[in-house]
Amino acid sequence: MNLNIDQLRADTPGVQNVLHFNNAGCSLPIKAVVDVITEYLQLEAMVGGYEAKDQYQKTIDQFYQEAATLINASPDEIAIVGNASEGFNKALYAIPFEVGDIILTSEVEYGNNFINFLNLKKQKGIEIQIIPNDEFGNIMLEKMESMISPQVKLIAITHIPTNSGLIVPAEKIGAIAKKHNILYLLDACQSVGHMPVDVEKIQCDFLATTSRKYLRGPRGLGFLYVRKGILKKLNPPTLDMVTAHWDDVENYHLDSDVKMFENWEKSYALVLGFSKALSYLNQLGIKNTWKRIQHLSNILREKLNHIEGIKVLDIGNQKCGIVSFVLDKIPPEDLHKVLLQQSVNTSVSARFSTVIDMDKRGLSSVNRASIHYYNSEEEIDIFVKKMEYIAEQVLRKINK
Ligand SMILES: Cc1ncc(COP(=O)(O)O)c(C=O)c1O
Incomplete structure (x- = not known):
């Protein structure tokens, strides 16, 4: 079954209000x-x-x-x-x-x-x-x-x-x-x-x-x-x-x-x-929704990987809808706040949630954008453009 994305988004009033990439925190519900x-x-x-x-x-x-x-x-x-x-x-x-x-x-x-x-x-x-x-x-x-x-x-x-x-x-x-x-x-x-x-x-x-x-x-x-x-x-x-x-x-x-x-x-x-x-x-069928989550998160991971200053940190061969990353020189908490001010919801995953893995990789926190099937390609484009802009501003400051 092909998902009717327009219908799924119409069922989810919150998508009119925020760009929600915090589904691993708490998803937007349907009406x-x-x-x-x-x-x-x-x-x-x-x-x-x-x-x-x-x-x-x-x-x-x-x-x-x-x-x-x-x-x-x-x-x-x-x-x-x-x-x-x-x-x-x-x-x-x-x-x-x-x-x-x-x-x-x-x-x-x-x-x-x-x-x-x-x-x-x-x-x-x-x-x-x-x-x-x-x-x-x-x-x-x-x-x-x-x-x-x-x-x-x-x-x-x-x-x-x-x-x-x-x-x-x-x-x-x-x-x-x-x-x-x-x-x-x-x-x-x-x-x-x-x-x-x-x-x-x-x-x-x-x-x-x-x-x-x-x-x-x-x-x-x-x-x-x-x-x-x-x-x-x-x-x-x-x-x-x-x-x-x-x-x-x-x-x-x-x-x-x-x-x-x-x-x-x-x-x-x-x-x-x-x-x-x-x-x-x-x-909807979990196989259908999973396919779409994979499709959207692969695009996001790929695009973030190409932005100078951003490091995608996902590990392992099998990947899901959670995309973890850091932006050079910007504490994850600060980036999260900047995005939030622009009605973009992401989250920060801190060391205390996964101490062994974070310590092994020398991380104190990471940014997390988590995608769901009701998110759209347009939202990914908007998000990537915002990240490109923020990364460019940071680079400019460094090179001044
Ligand atoms: C992997 C994992 N397990 C357990 C939990 C805890 O979930 P809850 O807050 O519903 O107890 C979380 C919450 O983020 C989680 O990410």
């Missing part, structure tokens, strides 16, 4: 997402929160089907969580680690994830081992396999890191995890909605993602996928009344159900908005 949220909040105000939920129960339940369809899972393997970090952490702390267990992870791991590995090291005496990247930024799969031992309890990988256009080969890692029967947790916060992600092909046991980024849903939600077959092995770190059932003054019992990762209370307005965003994407 229908905002409408469903506000309409539901109005209904809550008019009939009562519990009563509104009863009226909408069937529509709310469709969320699980939409999320499952997108990642090729089953609806009873999906839990609604507050964000990707919460989903990741709930999965991580549910694994019964023992002293000496090893977590294998990557050089591009996200800050939240690594902080919690360190916490488990402190609390439970686990060990963290980092799979190295080669000189081009690709994870070394043979090296990874040589690091497998009976102590490796978990392979935890970030699929697309926050600070560069790299795609980590999640399927190849999954094949190794499966071969050695090791639990596999995927941080797919930047990849779900961005590119095709299929949990059967990847063979992960857990996957955490967020609503606001490439999925174009509202802020403050995410979902966690947990493979059905492993639920019995897990101990949720905290219990809620949907997680556990209170039997009597001495006892409670748990169901081996993915709902053990949900909170009883949640914003159903946001769930409906998230569901609408997922159904819109499922209708």
Whole structure:
């Protein structure tokens, strides 16, 4: 199916207002997402929160089907969580680690994830081992396999890191995890909605993602996928009344159900908005939207590469819609501000989000332009012209 770009942009009111290349931060939503949220909040105000939920129960339940369809899972393997970090952490702390267990992870791991590995090291005496990247930024799969031992309890990988256009080969890692029967947790916060992600092909046991980024849903939600077959092995770190059932003054019992990762209370307005965003994407087809993201980001990467003073910093062989770069002599934070004053949204990825990779490459922060399918070729031209102008001004100043 060919995407109707004019229609997609008409569906997205924000494109009239800003040039938005901050989709890895938070995408612009379609109008229908905002409408469903506000309409539901109005209904809550008019009939009562519990009563509104009863009226909408069937529509709310469709969320699980939409999320499952997108990642090729089953609806009873999906839990609604507050964000990707919460989903990741709930999965991580549910694994019964023992002293000496090893977590294998990557050089591009996200800050939240690594902080919690360190916490488990402190609390439970686990060990963290980092799979190295080669000189081009690709994870070394043979090296990874040589690091497998009976102590490796978990392979935890970030699929697309926050600070560069790299795609980590999640399927190849999954094949190794499966071969050695090791639990596999995927941080797919930047990849779900961005590119095709299929949990059967990847063979992960857990996957955490967020609503606001490439999925174009509202802020403050995410979902966690947990493979059905492993639920019995897990101990949720905290219990809620949907997680556990209170039997009597001495006892409670748990169901081996993915709902053990949900909170009883949640914003159903946001769930409906998230569901609408997922159904819109499922209708467009992730293969189609991914093709367009690749097309647009390749153009941007190529054009930025040709501007004197700009260095594109994306690593690895497989690249995505995130384009990371720096402009010589201009701190990324300053460039970001200059662009923002011109209604151009980009972001800055700072060291603290990906400490290992940033330190290895001697970077304290980078500029990040992240493209979505609803962006246009014209926007790329405008952006590139602005960058050419800014780079030229900087060169002039230097040569004065
Ligand atoms: C790779 C990656 N993982 C996890 C997160 C955390 O997402 P959330 O803020 O939804 O917890 C981010 C956020 O930028 C991210 O880029």
